[in-house]
Amino acid sequence: MTYSISEVAKELDLTVYALRYYDKEGLMPFVERTPSGTRLFKDSDIEALKIIQCLKSTGMPIKEIKGFIEWCSEGDSTLQQRYNMFLERKAIVEAQLEELNKTMEIINHKCNYYKTALNAGTEDIHNNKIGNF
Template structure:
């Protein structure tokens, strides 16, 4: 089965503009073209789009994603490069998770703070309580 760019965008949770941009940036060399030049997405293209979306969502720059795609096209001689790239990205994501956990702790603290303040009807009830006791 073949999908138009609009159908592929809908299925992948992206916009047609994003898919055209990815294509322009060299991230979609695997997407076929119809005889009239229209992009024709196939079932296997959605796994590629999923990986691209994952990497983009974790903050990987387009140029690095393009490098990954290029390595995939080059074949098995680049397996170690691809592994190293994913290990680096894993480290970056772990750092992001750690930072998000710190943000979550701050948010949870503020929730406890305002729950106590709301229950008492005033922030004065919370002001003297040490942060680690909230």
Template sequence: MMYSINEVATICDVTAHTLRFYDKEGLLPFVGRNGAGNRIFSDGDLVLVKVICCMKNTGMPIKDIRTYIELLMEGDTTKETRRSIMIEHRKEVLRQIDELKKNLNIIDLKVAMYDTNNIDLLREI
């Protein structure tokens, strides 16, 4: 199946403008164009766009995503390097999750303080 940029934007919960930006930044070299020059996305392209959005949503810089995509375009010889990039990014996402959990705990204690009018709860942090 083939998708327009607007369909991909809707599926991936981004704007068409964002996808055009990603294209301009070199993140979508795999996307073809139709006779009118409009971007057309295949099912495989859609999967890659979802991965790119995931990377971006989890804090990976555009330049690192571009590196990953460039390696992907080189083929199977870069599989281990791409795997390493994903493993390192996974570690960073887990670090972010841990930090968010710590911050959520502080927020929960602050809410509990307001709910109970107990200022001593802040000392538990």
């Protein structure tokens, strides 16, 4: 079973432009072509793209993802590097989660702040000593 670029774009919720851009940047060396040059995506290619999307969502830049893809095609000799990379990513995502939880706390405070102010009809209920908001 193979898929066209527009089918893959729809499935992964990104544009055809973006997919071709990823390919140009070396993120998809495994995607095969018809004799006339049209890309043919296999199921395993879509799985690979999901990992790429996962790495992207951790904030990893495309050039670094390319490095990982290269390691993958070099075989078992790069297993250690790849493992280390995922451990690093894990640490980064843990930090992001912590950060996002702090952000959530502040947002929740602000929600309460404005709920109270709205009930009172004025922000003055919070005796902020000439604060900005």
